[in-house]
Amino acid sequence: MYIREIQKKNPNSPKVFISHRLIESVRTPRGPRQKVVINLGQLDLPKENWKELANRIEDLLRGYKSSTVPISARIETLARHYTKQILRKQRSEKKEAHVLENEQDFRNVDINAVSSSDGKSIGSEHAGLEAMKALGFFDLFRQLGFTDDESNLATLQIVGRLVHPGSERELRRYAKEQSALDELLGTDFSSIGHNMLYHNSDLLFKHKETIERFLRMRSRELFSLGETIVLYDLTNTYFSGSAAEYKKAKRGRSKQKRSDRPLVTLGVVLDERGFIKCSRIFDGNAGEPLTLVDMINDIHSQVSRETPPLLVAKPTIVMDAGIASEDNLNLVRENGFSYIVVSRSKPEHMEDGSFEQIKEGIKVKEMHIGNETFLHC
Incomplete structure (x- = not known):
């Protein structure tokens, strides 16, 4: 694999747009060809480090968790980020591939060699997301004019605080390191920042009364x-x-x-x-x-x-x-x-009478003093 720089120029403007792609050489019946593995956007990395980054991505895709040669923390972070995107793209392509209904595909697996990496929670997030769908949150977000990104961040802020209550700072860490909610939503929370969460909190608060009124009506209908x-x-x-x-x-x-x-x-x-x-x-x-x-x-x-x-x-x-x-x-x-x-x-005047046991370990006595009713436990 190697990284290629792409330059595009608008005929009506002198500005040059630069982007980068990760390229892989593959053999085909018609000879060697170059295949675009993933678009990297505009890569903020010196050109002399491009090959090092491409090699590290290739190692990670092959399952090598640790680099065989010393590399900088910056390259390791970028490599893991792009590897995650490539794996997500590959999973998406597999889903879209047509599979015959009765086709069987058996493989031998060495269970002693099975390992896992980048494990994240998904069960609680799935339950929270399904509850939001049942309540009609996403229809409401569209009515309020939320973009897809704003809707996804709002979902993170609602489900995230349901599953893992905390500040925006902690929510950001949870989304990047602990939760697979972004995969359920078909997005990527690995690059979200604090300000994005703060701005989206302001957006939710702006529509607070509308959201509460909507939830009140939906809960009345459902329950x-x-x-x-x-x-x-x-x-x-x-x-x-x-x-x-x-x-x-x-x-x-x-x-x-x-x-x-x-x-x-x-x-x-x-x-x-x-x-x-x-x-x-x-x-x-x-x-x-x-x-x-x-x-x-x-x-x-x-x-x-x-x-x-x-x-x-x-x-x-x-x-x-x-x-x-x-x-x-x-x-x-x-x-x-x-x-x-x-x-x-305690009430100043305790009336006579025995306590009534309402559950194991709890006894109560009801007393009426003036216009007030006291329940003494």
Whole structure:
């Protein structure tokens, strides 16, 4: 194998376009011929290293994992990148080749000599991808005007965080080194960069409300959801950096014990079966009473405008002990919302009566104090 430089010139322009191809000499009934193995694009490598790169690609295709001669890390990286593309091309060509229906092809295999390389996960990715197809994500992406590349990156960001939650930096590593999702999509994630993922995250967030509304409708159709009970739930997370440019990043009570970091609060609306209806991002100091009520009214106003509307007029608010202060509860009561909270303390007056065992190791007692029902575990 060797590398050939191709120069093309536009008759109407003095500019010369340069590309490179990997060429292989093959024997044919009509004599030796040159065959294009793969187009390399514009190769960023000194000409004196071309033969070294071609030889290393040929070694990898023959199964030699280690080079027999010292080579630079740059050439090794390029060789493995192009080898992966060649193997993918060969697999694609085999699929397209016509095979007779009843044709049999038996081969002898030495099982002691079988080895594997570049192993990646595919099972969880396949399940996530099929779920996206069933929900109609790809039709939605087309309606929103996503290009094929944007659709593939969005799939990586959705399935990747389902299978392997992490930052864009970790998602990039996962896509390049650990996952075979790109092969399922018929693309190549080996050259994606951080900025590509950041820009695509912005694109998804731009269409957030449309996507959430679409998923709400699809989940209602698929699972016959009644939406007779709707819950509000609040949580927060922290920024590892200063988040100085983000106005909603504020200090508050952190559920992850990181009150030393700026926080952001996520409010979600769920139905009785746990399906999310919509979500909103709020200031990180949502534990403050006035902020909490403003946030609840804000998200309730959004849900009330949904089409079709929810079947309940006043949803139930779910809060954990972190923000279930007495001030917050008083304001929630004053605004007419029902609520479910984790109490910060035991009831002052314990009623007599035995506990009822609801499952192994868990006993409960139901108590009614005023207009509130306590479930003491």
